[in-house]
Amino acid sequence: MTAPSDQPRATMSLSPATLQGLEARAAAVDESDVTATQADDVDLAITVRDLSAWYGARRVIRDVSMDIRANAITAIIGPSGSGKSTLLRCLDRMHEVVPGARSSGTVSYQGVDIYDPRIEPAAVRRTIGMVFQQPNPFPTMSIYDNVAAPARFNGLVKGKAAQDELVERCLRQAALWDEVKDKLGHGGTSLSGGQQQRLCIARTLALQPKVLLMDEPCSALDPIATLQVEELMSTLKADYTIIIVTHNMQQASRVSDVTAFFNMGEDRAGYLVESDATRTLFTNPKNQLTEDYVSGRFG
Amino acid sequence: MTQSAEVPEPPRLDLGGLRRRGWTGDLTFRAILSTLTLGITVVLGVMMVESFISASPVYQKFGIIGFITGSTWAPSFTVYGAWAFIYGTFLTSLIALVIAVPVSVLIALLLTELAPARLRAPLGIAVDLLAAVPSVVYGLWGLLVLVPAMRPLEQAIAGTLGRVVPFFGPPTPGSSYFAAGVILAVMIVPIVSAVTREVFASTPRLQREAVLALGGTRWDVARTVTLPIGRAGLLAAVVLGLGRAMGETIAVTMVIGNSDNIGKSIFSPGFTLASVIANEFNEATETLHPEALIALGTVLLVMSVLVNGAAIAIRNRFTGGSRSGF
Amino acid sequence: MASDAVVVFAPTSRWRRRKANLFAFLAAFAFVLALIPLVAVFGYIFVNGIHSLLSVDFLIQDPPADLSATGGGVRNALIGTLEMTGLASLIAVPIGLAVAIFAIEVGGGLARGARFLIDVLAGLPSIVVGIFVYASVVVTQGHFSGLAGSLALAIVMLPVVTVSAEEILRLTPRPIAEGARALGLARWRAVLSVFVPIGLSGIVTGILLGVSRAIGETAPLIFTSLGNNFFTLDINQPMQALPLLIYRNALNSGFATARDRAFGAALLLIIIVFGFNLVGRWLTARRRLAGSSR
Numbered sequence: 001m002t003a004p005s006d007q008p009r010a011t012m013s014l015s016p017a018t019l020q021g022l023e024a025r026a027a028a029v030d031e032s033d034v035t036a037t038q039a040d041d042v043d044l045a046i047t048v049r050d051l052s053a054w055y056g057a058r059r060v061i062r063d064v065s066m067d068i069r070a071n072a073i074t075a076i077i078g079p080s081g082s083g084k085s086t087l088l089r090c091l092d093r094m095h096e097v098v099p100g101a102r103s104s105g106t107v108s109y110q111g112v113d114i115y116d117p118r119i120e121p122a123a124v125r126r127t128i129g130m131v132f133q134q135p136n137p138f139p140t141m142s143i144y145d146n147v148a149a150p151a152r153f154n155g156l157v158k159g160k161a162a163q164d165e166l167v168e169r170c171l172r173q174a175a176l177w178d179e180v181k182d183k184l185g186h187g188g189t190s191l192s193g194g195q196q197q198r199l200c201i202a203r204t205l206a207l208q209p210k211v212l213l214m215d216e217p218c219s220a221l222d223p224i225a226t227l228q229v230e231e232l233m234s235t236l237k238a239d240y241t242i243i244i245v246t247h248n249m250q251q252a253s254r255v256s257d258v259t260a261f262f263n264m265g266e267d268r269a270g271y272l273v274e275s276d277a278t279r280t281l282f283t284n285p286k287n288q289l290t291e292d293y294v295s296g297r298f299g
Numbered sequence: 300m301t302q303s304a305e306v307p308e309p310p311r312l313d314l315g316g317l318r319r320r321g322w323t324g325d326l327t328f329r330a331i332l333s334t335l336t337l338g339i340t341v342v343l344g345v346m347m348v349e350s351f352i353s354a355s356p357v358y359q360k361f362g363i364i365g366f367i368t369g370s371t372w373a374p375s376f377t378v379y380g381a382w383a384f385i386y387g388t389f390l391t392s393l394i395a396l397v398i399a400v401p402v403s404v405l406i407a408l409l410l411t412e413l414a415p416a417r418l419r420a421p422l423g424i425a426v427d428l429l430a431a432v433p434s435v436v437y438g439l440w441g442l443l444v445l446v447p448a449m450r451p452l453e454q455a456i457a458g459t460l461g462r463v464v465p466f467f468g469p470p471t472p473g474s475s476y477f478a479a480g481v482i483l484a485v486m487i488v489p490i491v492s493a494v495t496r497e498v499f500a501s502t503p504r505l506q507r508e509a510v511l512a513l514g515g516t517r518w519d520v521a522r523t524v525t526l527p528i529g530r531a532g533l534l535a536a537v538v539l540g541l542g543r544a545m546g547e548t549i550a551v552t553m554v555i556g557n558s559d560n561i562g563k564s565i566f567s568p569g570f571t572l573a574s575v576i577a578n579e580f581n582e583a584t585e586t587l588h589p590e591a592l593i594a595l596g597t598v599l600l601v602m603s604v605l606v607n608g609a610a611i612a613i614r615n616r617f618t619g620g621s622r623s624g625f
Numbered sequence: 626m627a628s629d630a631v632v633v634f635a636p637t638s639r640w641r642r643r644k645a646n647l648f649a650f651l652a653a654f655a656f657v658l659a660l661i662p663l664v665a666v667f668g669y670i671f672v673n674g675i676h677s678l679l680s681v682d683f684l685i686q687d688p689p690a691d692l693s694a695t696g697g698g699v700r701n702a703l704i705g706t707l708e709m710t711g712l713a714s715l716i717a718v719p720i721g722l723a724v725a726i727f728a729i730e731v732g733g734g735l736a737r738g739a740r741f742l743i744d745v746l747a748g749l750p751s752i753v754v755g756i757f758v759y760a761s762v763v764v765t766q767g768h769f770s771g772l773a774g775s776l777a778l779a780i781v782m783l784p785v786v787t788v789s790a791e792e793i794l795r796l797t798p799r800p801i802a803e804g805a806r807a808l809g810l811a812r813w814r815a816v817l818s819v820f821v822p823i824g825l826s827g828i829v830t831g832i833l834l835g836v837s838r839a840i841g842e843t844a845p846l847i848f849t850s851l852g853n854n855f856f857t858l859d860i861n862q863p864m865q866a867l868p869l870l871i872y873r874n875a876l877n878s879g880f881a882t883a884r885d886r887a888f889g890a891a892l893l894l895i896i897i898v899f900g901f902n903l904v905g906r907w908l909t910a911r912r913r914l915a916g917s918s919r
Contacts, residue, residue, distance in 0.1 A: 422656065
């Protein structure tokens with residue numbers, strides 16, 4: 001908003017992640033990165049290059065390049081309209097589901113471009129799972145069927161026993177098992193908001209994805225449910241790469257390892273201002289805009 | 300929505316004369332509106348009552364139940380029973396629904412889930428245009444093209460399945476309940492698919508995206524979200540289609556074969572309520588014959604009010620439910 | 626790269642993909658199946674009816690008294706259709722709009738009652754409407770007439786006009802509604818000079834769709850205007866209409882002349898009905914486009 005027009009490019013060059021090419025990543029010895037992470041186990045899950053996205057004629061994100069570390073929680077923060085959700089939706093090809101939506105640039109997962117025409121969107125979404133802002137369990141299905149649904153869509157398990165096992169495992173992982181084990185046949189929408197959201201997380205886990213995208217997963221939840229979901233994320237980190245969009249800076253600082261700050265440019269398209277280790281970004285941001293935002297001066 | 304009528308009067312700053320004129324204008328306006336609304340309500344009410352009065356001699360002679368369940372229709376003996384036509388109405392409507400509902404549901408899914416966004420509107424208009432073709436034109440085509448074209452099919456079914464099940468048996472003169480059902484199917488596809496389309500289009504986006512984000516295909520979207528969530532609306536669409544099929548007149552009259560008796564096979568000629576009225580009315584010279592036809596009209600009136608009322612009730616419950624549900 | 630892609634993103638199993646493809650195929654098939662009658666009817670009527678329509682006599686002459694005789698045209702039916710539909714519109718449009726405005730601006734028991742009746746009417750078979758008018762008007766007057774036919778068509782049009790007008794008027798943005806009132810406009814002025822113009826194209830669409838429905842109706846006319854082999858402008862006389870003429874000639878389609886007359890009249894009728902229908906839709910589509918580009 002207050003950014004000069006050349007701001008985006010300039011700030012992006014400040015982002016160490018952006019400067020790093022694939023070779024640099026392989027070496028993983030960049031000075032600034034050492035401070036941010038333990039350099040030796042830096043393992044990148046997703047690399048985004050020059051990603052832009054449109055709804056119809058309106059560009060909603062512009063030239064985003066960033067790297068996302070595996071088995072870490074990356075938080076995406078920024079004011080509303082900065083394209084955070086759109087970026088997330090571009091990472092599992094959900095953006096293109098909206099009529100008139102399109103994108104350009106590349107998103108690679110383990111070196112494979114997810115927009116490669118030979119790859120089905122459904123296959124991408126199976127590997128990169130998504131949890132939505134609003135809990136959206138299938139209203140006509142039981143709790144059990146909700147969790148079993150992705151396995152059925154994708155033929156992931158064979159037989160009733162294996163399916164039972166998967167449902168229980170995912171509900172346990174989502175810290176919901178004890179609350180629902182006696183009423184698995186009840187409707188998914190009979191649960192409270194926080195339980196519904198954990199049900200949706202369990203459902204996404206049942207996909208057995210490698211990456212979890214979470215689009216403001218706590219915005220519809222009360223503080224206690226929020227805390228439960230945050231704890232859940234920390235335990236899931238060991239097995240999953242997690243990217244969470246949040247408008248709540250406290251949440252970002254509590255749960256994430258890396259934080260990326262997005263802002264809305266003068267052309268009303270969102271862009272990446274900077275991304276860094278969460279502690280660094282919150283205590284010692286390189287960009288004035290970031291500092292203003294994290295200190296609550298705007299947004 | 301009706302709140303526009305409850306907007307509090309704004310303070311009026313204009314002068315007395317203008318104010319008075321505005322006020323009398325409003326009164327006049329309101330009086331005109333009320334008169335027209337009341338007038339049309341009364342006129343329509345009177346017309347309905349007149350119809351029942353015209354039919355009353357028949358009801359008096361045979362009794363309401365007797366008239367409805369009577370299976371003999373013999374004007375030359377002054378015997379009138381509606382059952383054969385009620386049967387024909389339901390049979391042809393049922394055939395129409397069996398054909399039209401799956402087709403309409405698939406079209407609705409095509410236009411809400413599958414077709415590229417920018418093709419949806421034009422494809423939808425093409426289906427809507429089916430409803431714009433006048434009934435008599437369908438009848439003309441049905442009589443001269445469809446009926447002869449379907450005869451080999453009817454003969455094939457009657458010759459095989461019909462040997463075992465008399466309901467599908469011969470003879471197959473061409474004009475029949477079945478032919479009427481097929482032409483009705485064509486005519487109700489637009490209404491059933493339009494309502495279904497509206498229902499499917501109101502599927503919450505989040506639900507649809509949940510399936511896709513879980514690696515589901517468009518078919519998974521349809522079977523896990525669109526169809527189950529829309530089932531009440533789908534039912535309303537089916538009932539609405541039934542109401543339309545029951546009352547369709549001219550096209551049916553031209554292909555149903557016109558027989559006062561209950562046909563044993565779906566390939567027999569028969570009559571629906573609407574088609575017997577249309578066919579016999581101008582030659583109704585026997586005693587009580589016109590009155591009996593009007594009585595059939597009142598039966599049809601009651602049936603379609605019931606069916607359409609059911610459709611509206613289902614639809615209201617469906618929209619009410621979706622508002623509170625998600 | 627391709628093998629990488631397959632390892633990283635395992636494709637959907639062949640069985641599942643087949644199911645999804647079968648579903649898409651069936652949906653497309655259903656669409657084509659439904660459109661076959663539309664294309665077939667239009668093509669058949671066009672091919673068989675065009676040569677009749679191409680002769681001017683067809684439009685300016687009346688049919689022969691004997692259906693099996695050659696020559697003649699459909700002037701009486703064309704004029705009858707236009708006259709009765711026109712009169713029906715003159716009746717149905719003001720009343721339909723009045724009921725819609727009354728339901729929105731005044732409300733209350735009468736409005737609910739009238740709207741309920743109109744909803745009932747919308748689902749009523751048109752033949753039943755014909756019977757209403759027969760039982761109340763034709764019986765009272767003692768004869769069939771173009772006037773009775775117009776009344777029946779007006780009742781057929783009424784729900785289409787009212788329902789669409791009400792829907793459109795309800796969509797008038799609240800700020801505009803309040804703004805108009807805040808200007809001190811009397812309610813009737815606000816309605817007629819602000820709301821109705823805003824919704825005009827939608828209201829006109831409703832009227833045109835109502836007209837296109839009424840023009841194609843046969844069943845209610847059988848009991849009301851009856852049909853007439855001769856040309857008349859007198860609405861107290863029985864009056865011919867295109868659908869009636871098609872119906873009567875089609876029932877005598879053993880005669881090639883009657884069949885040809887039915888085809889020509891059917892093509893004429895389709896052109897008129899589709900004309901009203903498409904113009905109506907075009908108006909609404911144009912409004913939507915204008916709205917979305919804002």
